Amino acid sequence: MAPAEETALREEIVATARAMSAKGLSPQRSGNVSARAGGDAILITPSGLAYEAMAPGDIVRVGLDGARAPGQMKPSSETPFHLAIYRARPEAKAIVHCHSPAATTLACARRAIPAFHYMVAAAGGPDIRCAPYATFGTDDLADNTVKALEGRRACLLANHGQVAFGPDLGKALELAAEVETLSGEYLDLLKLGEVHVLDEEEMARVLELFRGYGVQGEK
Template sequence: MDHPELRQEIVDTARRMNALGINQGTSGNLGVRVEGGLLVTPSGVLYEAMTAEDIVAMDFDGNWSCPAAGRRPTSEWHIHRDVLAGRDDVGAVVHTHAMFCTTLSCLHRDIPPFHYMIAVAGGSDIRCAPYATFGTRELSDNALKALEGRKACLLANHGMLALGDNLQKALALAVEVETLAAQYWRALQIGEPVLLDEAEMARVLEKFKTYGKPEAAADSEGAKAD
């Protein structure tokens, strides 16, 4: 079995998604880049029962293998394969059916710049990709378009995606996006939130270029997210 430690990290991260409350049951899935392809979670396996041997290896042509007999790749393997094949800046993909992200996705709503932390996903909004049947190439195509210039998006009537250099960063972004979705949903219960304009979001995005980078701390002018 290749990449045993990374396979175990995928299992641990899948369980962590549910423990954090950003996913339920077997609905989410994960993909991680490896040499010549990717590792993905299997289809329909409870995270509590999943082992490193259940993780499926794929190449970018869609060929796959698994140490555990009878396992198939997640139904959303197209998304994981297409994102990792087309984005050199991405090392891991997290897909969840997080409650507030999914609620907004059922309204086909983007998450606008109601809060400056929207910039954590790479732009001035978090787009909602048009609906397509789960597990289809059409869904992957829609997601790729929504992710242009972004590290996260919603999937209409479905859930959300978050990208990162590695599993830890992708999961952290998924948590942040779900938090933003919850804040936006709550604000909508009172009225339409006041949105930050493009000029302000451009300033925030510029500050985020040095966020979390110690070597730039002295020049960051306080560019941190509290």
């Protein structure tokens, strides 16, 4: 990646982290944001630094093997699962991890999100799984996250929060916001005591339609 491209990507990561906070998806200093920086490295937000105080130069460059050059800030504690996702999913170009309130509530209840609404398909499958609990920053959490994301672009993390990835930072943030919206709607629905889940056949139709959604072709 050329220096100018990397500088622009660092700026975009900072802007995405601040937008994540402004949208209420990750209060205080929680959550983290990353993006691929060429084929063998990622750029990721540093550990424990408030987003408003973050500058592009604070973003940490980490190799896909976990190596990083000296003199940088300490990367996010969740770097292991970011790296694991990038290694497992070549199509992932950017990742947003946040502790958004509704998604985190469901995650703490260890509840997946079923197909109560067709927009669940936005995450890539007929439901949004909840990865089993593991201590933050561990390889166990990384393994659990990758498994929960099989065939999906987003999942909940038990007793923790949510993670979403996309082809760019904007799409990853948009998906994280959609997961939060769906989580809030599902929580409201649970209060009513009755959930009508769309069947597999209907969700298969929806997923097929989603493949062409937003694609503008010739008329």
